[in-house]
Amino acid sequence: MTRIAFVASEIGPARDALCELSERYGNVPLEEAEVIVALGGDGLMLQTLHGTMHLDVPVYGMNRGTVGFMMNGFDAENLLERLAEAEETVIHPLHMTAETPDGKLHEALAINEVSLLRAGPQAAKLKITVAGRVRMEELVCDGALLSTPAGSTAYNYSAHGPILPIGSDVLALTAIAPFRPRRWRGALLPMNATVRFDVLEADKRPVRADADSRPVQSVVAVEIRSEPHVRRRLLFDPGHGLEERLIREQFI
Template sequence: MHIEKRIEKIACLASDTPKARAGLKLLSERYDLVPTDEADALVALGGDGFLLQTVHEHRATGIPIYGMNRGTIGFLLNRFEADGLIERLNMAHRLVLNPLVMTAETVTGQTYSALAFNEVALHRYSQQSANIRVRINERERLKRLICDGIMVATPAGSTAYNLSAHGPIIPLGSNVLALTPVSPFRPRRWNGALLPHSAVVEFTILDPKHRPVGAAADSFEVRDVRKVCVVEDHSRPALVLFDHDHSLEERIFNEQFVH
């Protein structure tokens, strides 16, 4: 049986806000913080955006990341509490997040690649709607989608931009992705689809010169794209920690049963 190494040494990063900096000061007074390369776990203080930034920057180290909310919504974060942090870290639930890989080709022929733990989203850059062809696993599914944009969202990201665009909330471990349009005009009644997590999704921008479109993988953005490919990558996971009494899975359930 695999036994997880006990967490004893912690590093801490904070976003550049007074609230997050105050939290870092408090933790540094309570604990002997170490550099990231010496830590058993990395504590991130800030909002959801800062946690995603931390995951992107430190994913390759394999260090588990534990976010504490010093922002606003904090959907991906645990509550901030200085007491008993070492024990909370050792009791936390470990969740493996597999990112999406976006490969985007621009109208000038340049190619960019980036990871997304929430979603890969395409969006229009002009007053005219975007015209996008959608292929899944090398088969054309939508010849021309007229819309403001479209995205592929992970289960962890399904309650973010995807939810605001009326996409489905996806339970963790369901091995599906959400394909969600933003303000679709044609086809009139198409509201998106659920895809197996193994799906290869290709977007081709029709008339990119007069109807320019950008693509974003979390916070990484490329303008004037011609073609975008999205696929899930299991070779570059991130390990994120959640308190047992406030797990991400439970929060996803709560989003679907609003009181």
């Protein structure tokens, strides 16, 4: 891989790395690249994955941000060798269709998760339907989310949801601060399941939907399914891929 497109976040270390690496290896337009190298943190990685959905090009991240869970370590040396030896992980996003009170449908893809969050002072009330069958008539909560394996260590984990192995064909449905049922901790669902949330008392208890932090305000219903026809290719240094990171995270 010699045709590299570099992208970087706006923070100083990322911009400095962009200048250094572009001078060393060149920097081609995204449409001409064999590989995209993202310089920043996990936010920049998600931004890059969303912004290049139309390109079947692998993305190799180097951490110039904070956590960098989806990134490799930064080193300006031997980049071509690292790219040649990198291991590929393919992930599939979630597809969200959110309905607002005016009847409009808003669609978006999410690499990590789709979340529903209360947008007012009162708790949300959600009805949950899985594969056409109502599974919970009323969940009173601050919100709920559906997470992919790749996103299971992000918001899902912060909400006490399970970490999912990267190769597992399951999604994590996790409640956010549930009040009723008080002890409900969520569910593991098949990857091909369609999950629907209906917002109860939507006027009194407004809810917004987020697909990887891309918000739709005041939703009345949200339907989520996996999108197997869209794939995003991530590259990791050998022995440091998502599978290893997800396992390691459970022993910290």
